Amino acid sequence: MSQNLQLAITAFGGPETLKLQHTSVPTPNDNQALVKVAFAGVNPIDAKTRAGLGWGAEKIKDSLPWVPGFDAAGTIVSDAGAFKAGDRVVGRIVEGGGYGQYLCADLDALSRIPDGVSFEQAACLPVAGLTALQALELADVQAGDRVLVLAGAGGVGHIAIQLGKAKGAEVFASCSSANTDFVSSLGATALDYRDQALDAQVQDIDVLIDLMGGDVGEAALACVKAGGRVVTVPTITAPRIIDAAKEKGIEAQGMLVKPNTQQLDMLTAAIEAKSLLVEITKIYPLEQGVQAHVDIQSGRTRGKILLEMP
The missing domain is CATH 3.90.180.10 (Medium-chain alcohol dehydrogenases, catalytic domain)
Structure with missing residues (x-):
């Protein structure tokens, strides 16, 4: 056998x-x-x-x-x-x-x-690609939105940057100095999180895609304008981020990625069309x-x- x-x-x-x-x-x-x-x-x-x-x-x-x-x-x-x-x-x-x-x-x-x-x-694509796509949809990202992606060089982050740009958003992404060129090549403004605090580098963010959670995710709320939207992906710290956002007048929600073959088909088609790397x-x-x-x-x-x- x-x-x-x-x-x-x-x-x-x-x-x-x-x-x-x-x-x-x-x-x-x-x-x-x-x-x-x-x-x-x-x-x-x-x-x-x-x-x-x-x-x-x-x-x-x-x-x-x-x-x-x-x-x-x-x-x-x-x-x-x-x-x-x-x-x-x-x-x-x-x-x-x-x-x-x-x-x-x-x-x-x-x-x-x-x-x-x-x-x-x-x-x-099934986990990282769908997470990126569903997070942007849950946050209702629109053309012209200023979007901040935490961990922009990671598996979910580098896809979220590209999908956000495709929606017409202005995308900022946190990363290390080793990855600033990579993140910039995807169309985002790269923010070196070791250089200085993120809120000293960018303000008036409409949408935060929090792929870090914990202390990093909570600190990034300082970049988001009142009335902004946050999707926090790490489930373990989601309640903390949601509570901290509420105190700042920011709408936050957690998410769990869901299987979706139609969305998966969209992502594979984007790779074939060379519009997604x-x-x-x-x-x-x-x-x-x-x-x-x-x-x-x-x-x-x-x-x-x-x-x-x-």
């Missing part, structure tokens, strides 16, 4: 709790397809879940060992629904499992990958997933980190 090599969270803790395991290739039900995974995205939520933090950890605490990976790109193994064997697909996998050679995915979670888009590019900073083989987690939890990665399946 074929084996399915996976990288699983065996206990809550540091990256070293990720261990390789061999399982049988899963059998899809009537509403699923079996996907041979080519690449999976590594996201901050993966590291937080592994550490035992947030809603993801609460959901899986009684299911360890558990295989993370909420986004994956690969090939349909056998005909299922509207998909044919060999179709290239990408999906936001709510149940996880992307860190493995095979997974069963709900048919309504999968999108076809256009011919002009690689597996690697597609694998960057995804930056891939590192691709690790699955067997080096521990190092990928060391990188992602540093909070200093540019663009996306991927795992390649053997």
Whole structure:
């Protein structure tokens, strides 16, 4: 019988709790397809879940060992629904499992990958791309809005900058000095957060896309004008940011990214049309997933980190 090599969270803790395991290739039900995974995205939520933090950890605490990976790109193994064997697909996998050679995915979670888009590019989109798109929509970003994106060089941030510019917004983005050229190349005004406080660099912001949370997210509220809008993505500190914003007369809300194949189709089409760039900073083989987690939890990665399946 074929084996399915996976990288699983065996206990809550540091990256070293990720261990390789061999399982049988899963059998899809009537509403699923079996996907041979080519690449999976590594996201901050993966590291937080592994550490035992947030809603993801609460959901899986009684299911360890558990295989993370909420986004994956690969090939349909056998005909299922509207998909044919060999179709290239990408999906936001709510149940996880992307860190493995095979997974069963709900048919309504999968999108076809256009011919002009690689597996690697597609694998960057289900979590980071949808988060960026849905955050901008939740904040009702309009042409002419002044938008501040925190962590502009990161996986979500660098996509949010481009989508904000496409809406006609004036975009500012915080980053380190090492990433100012990169952020500027995407069309944003780069703000070096180590140079001076953000509110000393920019004021009268209409929309804050907070991808940092905590002390950084709360401090950035000083840049937002009264009546401005804030979407804060890190769920752990969302209540704190929302309360602090309310005291300043600013509307703030948290969000959880939702699967949306229509939006995923829009993002892959934008890549094919070369109107959206995804930056891939590192691709690790699955067997080096521990190092990928060391990188992602540093909070200093540019663009996306991927795992390649053997």
